[in-house]
Amino acid sequence: MADGEAIISLESVFKIFGPNPRGRAFDLAKSGVHKDDVQKQSGHVVGLTDVSFSVNKGEIFVVMGLSGSGKSTAIRTVNKLHDVTSGKVMVEGTDVQELTGSALQEFRREKMGMVFQHFALFPHRNVIDNTGYGLKVQGVDKRQRNEAAMRALSLVGLEAYALNATRELSGGMQQRVGLARALCSDPDILLMDEAFSALDPLIRRQMQDELMSIQSELHKTILFITHDLNEALRIGDRVCILRDGYVVQIGTAEEILTQPADAYVAEFVQDVDQGRVIDVESVMEAPAIVDSNSTLVEAINSLGGRQGGFCCDQDGKPVSLLHLADASSALAQGSTDLKDVLRTDFERTTAEATFNTNYAAAGRGLPIAVVDETGRLIGELEPREIMEEMGRVEQLIDGFDREVFL
Numbered sequence: 001m002a003d004g005e006a007i008i009s010l011e012s013v014f015k016i017f018g019p020n021p022r023g024r025a026f027d028l029a030k031s032g033v034h035k036d037d038v039q040k041q042s043g044h045v046v047g048l049t050d051v052s053f054s055v056n057k058g059e060i061f062v063v064m065g066l067s068g069s070g071k072s073t074a075i076r077t078v079n080k081l082h083d084v085t086s087g088k089v090m091v092e093g094t095d096v097q098e099l100t101g102s103a104l105q106e107f108r109r110e111k112m113g114m115v116f117q118h119f120a121l122f123p124h125r126n127v128i129d130n131t132g133y134g135l136k137v138q139g140v141d142k143r144q145r146n147e148a149a150m151r152a153l154s155l156v157g158l159e160a161y162a163l164n165a166t167r168e169l170s171g172g173m174q175q176r177v178g179l180a181r182a183l184c185s186d187p188d189i190l191l192m193d194e195a196f197s198a199l200d201p202l203i204r205r206q207m208q209d210e211l212m213s214i215q216s217e218l219h220k221t222i223l224f225i226t227h228d229l230n231e232a233l234r235i236g237d238r239v240c241i242l243r244d245g246y247v248v249q250i251g252t253a254e255e256i257l258t259q260p261a262d263a264y265v266a267e268f269v270q271d272v273d274q275g276r277v278i279d280v281e282s283v284m285e286a287p288a289i290v291d292s293n294s295t296l297v298e299a300i301n302s303l304g305g306r307q308g309g310f311c312c313d314q315d316g317k318p319v320s321l322l323h324l325a326d327a328s329s330a331l332a333q334g335s336t337d338l339k340d341v342l343r344t345d346f347e348r349t350t351a352e353a354t355f356n357t358n359y360a361a362a363g364r365g366l367p368i369a370v371v372d373e374t375g376r377l378i379g380e381l382e383p384r385e386i387m388e389e390m391g392r393v394e395q396l397i398d399g400f401d402r403e404v405f406l
């Protein structure tokens, strides 16, 4: 199967909790009544309202939302821990709702690994037995499952702890065992519900890094749930934002940051360090090239309104920077020689680099040279652009009528 193909899809899924899920509550939810009002009028709780998304082969798809927004309910429809009230859930061409009994068990066991917030490990058993537990249930013999468990443990960096009891491990290590257990039977799909949410921030980031590095090696299809937008944007190829049971927006990190669907998303986005996800390429400008043989006045004219320009060697590599502020003060002092004003202490970055790696450089107030892998100048980043980009989302929020959206 090619990348880009939908492996998991929810198609217009409704989930109503209560004694009569397909009754009045469902009619109300379908006609767009908010879940709070559905509850008041029918005593039923709306878990999901018309939720559709698909997770493509090889991607990390993150469902993000506040507590109670329906994230766990959504992921639980994928392995049929929940029935749906209406709509369809497809996994690799299988209609999940139609599975029962041993077919359902087999489907859960073979197609997917699950990792939850609370690791659900056996505290007195050792790490290798916990990791291979799923294979044991499947009746795989001990030697084979220990081999598989050791492979999985090496993916999460825990081979050395194979024989320790899990209660002897830290929270982060226990969650690694949880991940190794999910990877042990080598499923195509990983379902992860708030898997890192109980970990402290530093360990959490390490786990995110590890998951991304494992993913770049194994290319699983991962449905990842979190209530933390930073985490969602950091690890998600695409992110789906849920609110009160319905989908507000689905998009890449950059789309969500730069084009939040409504003020609710924009409000979230405000708390995010955008610089981590926006790359230099999307905001760099064509550079101003300064001829090092020109006079100071000619050089200033060639900047065309930019804050600076670069002199390049024959290969097109930047060697010095003319900064407008330097040039203006030199002119004011009567200097006309360009060479006196050129500086070589400018910063370089690449088009693929993320914004945040340039904050410090931008803080110096000088234009930054964007170079390709051979060092040739391909663009320019002005500190002002960085600041403007960072301010964009705030303006977006101000542009919305909060009364309507919040």
Ligand SMILES: Nc1ncnc2c1ncn2[C@@H]1O[C@H](COP(=O)(O)OP(=O)(O)OP(=O)(O)O)[C@@H](O)[C@H]1O
Pocket (backbone or CB within 6 Å): 017, 018, 045, 046, 047, 065, 066, 067, 068, 069, 070, 071, 072, 073, 074, 227
């Ligand atoms: N078994 C259940 N019975 C009744 N209502 C339920 C049940 N499970 C979930 N709900 C309700 O469905 C809605 C969505 O819950 P869900 O657990 O999916 O939220 P969540 O986004 O995972 O929240 P959290 O971040 O707190 O885990 C909530 O209003 C919740 O009260």
Ligand SMILES: [Mg+2]
Pocket (backbone or CB within 6 Å): 071, 072, 073
């Ligand atoms: Mg949940």
